[in-house]
Amino acid sequence: MPSFSGFLAAALLACATVLVPSARAAIPDTVDFAALTWTEIREAIRRGDTSIIIPIGGTEQSGPYIAVGKHDVRAMILARRIARQAGHALVAPVVAYVPEGGTSPRTSHMRFPGTISITPATFRALVEDAAESFRVQGFSRVVLIGDHGGYQKDLRAVAGQLNRRWRGQGAHVLYIPAYYDVVPGAYATWLRNHGHAAEVGMHADLSDTSLMLALDPALVRAQALAAAPLPTATQGVYGGDPRHADAALGQVGANMQVSAAVAAMQHDSTGQETP
Numbered sequence: 692m693p694s695f696s697g698f699l700a701a702a703l704l705a706c707a708t709v710l711v712p713s714a715r716a717a718i719p720d721t722v723d724f725a726a727l728t729w730t731e732i733r734e735a736i737r738r739g740d741t742s743i744i745i746p747i748g749g750t751e752q753s754g755p756y757i758a759v760g761k762h763d764v765r766a767m768i769l770a771r772r773i774a775r776q777a778g779h780a781l782v783a784p785v786v787a788y789v790p791e792g793g794t795s796p797r798t799s800h801m802r803f804p805g806t807i808s809i810t811p812a813t814f815r816a817l818v819e820d821a822a823e824s825f826r827v828q829g830f831s832r833v834v835l836i837g838d839h840g841g842y843q844k845d846l847r848a849v850a851g852q853l854n855r856r857w858r859g860q861g862a863h864v865l866y867i868p869a870y871y872d873v874v875p876g877a878y879a880t881w882l883r884n885h886g887h888a889a890e891v892g893m894h895a896d897l898s899d900t901s902l903m904l905a906l907d908p909a910l911v912r913a914q915a916l917a918a919a920p921l922p923t924a925t926q927g928v929y930g931g932d933p934r935h936a937d938a939a940l941g942q943v944g945a946n947m948q949v950s951a952a953v954a955a956m957q958h959d960s961t962g963q964e965t966p
Contacts, residue, residue, distance in 0.1 A: 722774040724781045735781060736829040742780035742956070743830040745821060746770035747837040747846065749789040752803035754895035754928040756919070757903055758910040759805040763787045765945075766838040768906045769870075772949045773836070777956040780834070783821065789842050790814050799841070803927050811845055818849045826862045832959070833862070836870040836952055843871055865959050869951035874898060878944040887940070892931020895922070898944060900933040905941030 718731045724743065727735065748763030767785045774780040791808035792799025800806040809817075822833040833853075835846045850866035857863060879891050882898055890897035903911050916936070922928035 722771055722780065722782050725784050727781075732781070732828070740779045740781055741830050742774075742777070742832040742834055743783055743825045744770045744774055744780055744834040744836060745783045745786065745818065745825075747786040747789060747818070747835065747839070747842070749791060749839040749842070750787050750805075750807040751791050751800040751839070752805045752927045753899065754922050754933070755926050756912045756916040756922070756933065757895055757900060760787075761899075761903055761910060762838040764907050764910060765902060766836065769838075769945060769948055769952075770836060772945075773952045773956070776949065776953045780956075783825070786818065786821070788814070788817070789839060790845070791841065800927075811842070814842060815845050815849050815852075818846070819853060822849070822853055822864060826857065826860070831862045833864045834952075834956060835864060835866045838871065840871060840875070843868060865956065867952050867955045869955055870948050873947045873951045874902075874944060878947050881943060881947075882940065887935075890932040890935060892929055894929040895927060895933060896929070896931025897933050897936050897940070898931075900936035901938065901941030902944050903941065904936055904938040905945050908938065911936070 718734060719726065721727065724732065746766035746769070748760075748766040750759050750763065751761075752759060753761045763785045767782070770782045770785075774782050788807055788809050790811045791806050792801035794801055794808060801808050818835070822835075825833050835850060837843055837846050846866050847868070850864040853864045875893075878898060882888075882891050887897055900911060900916070904913065913936075916934055919934065921932055921934065924930075
């Protein structure tokens with residue numbers, strides 16, 4: 692028959708097991724790299740979360756009715772959805788400084804207040820250095836998604852450069868052009884096929900505004916937009932008509948972006964060639 696001391700030892704061990712959670716259970720339920728401690732990140736990598744998504748936004752004018760942080764907010768929200776659906780991934784802080792036009796003379800979106808621009812060379816160096824930071828701490832796949840069209844060629848170049856440099860080091864970069872391409876492509880086609888052909892433009896249009904309403908409506912001045920005349924290029928709206936934008940329309944496009952990115956990550960995980 693076990694002694695009293697034996698019973699006591701067993702009881703204390705059981706209490707310790709209940710009161711002291713495992714390191715894995717202690718990690719917060721978040722995919723945000725910046726919301727974790729360094730020890731939690733180390734544990735996440737050890738348990739297999741070895742993909743890191745770098746969401747790239749951009750701070751630019753988007754007409755009078757969408758806040759200038761549009762791309763940053765959208766990229767971060769969608770990156771979180773992508774990380775959770777793809778699994779085993781964390782999300783880096785969003786890159787908010789991107790090429791947006793010249794400053795002398797002022798060109799492209801830099802012609803308007805509210806835009807921040809860096810040179811393409813600076814942008815490429817920034818993304819390369821960030822990716823290298825993730826590689827050396829144990830992430831084996833760095834995923835690049837960009838919410839703005841102007842720097843897609845730069846992301847492709849960065850991915851190519853790093854994949855050549857990292858060959859044989861157990862890590863690679865996955866650039867996903869489909870994340871962006873679906874907006875002017877499949878999503879714009881869907882909108883046209885559902886009665887919105889005249890409202891689809893190039894920037895701050897129906898699709899742009901609907902996406903923002905779906906993901907963070909606080910960044911859209913919806914009441915002022917509904918009462919406004921058709922915004923023009925001089926106001927920073929390039930084609931189309933945003934006045935009938937709707938969150939339900941935007942959710943269609945957001946779902947397309949997430950699905951395209953998750954599919955690319957899953958395809959990449961099989962070792963096959965990615966787009």
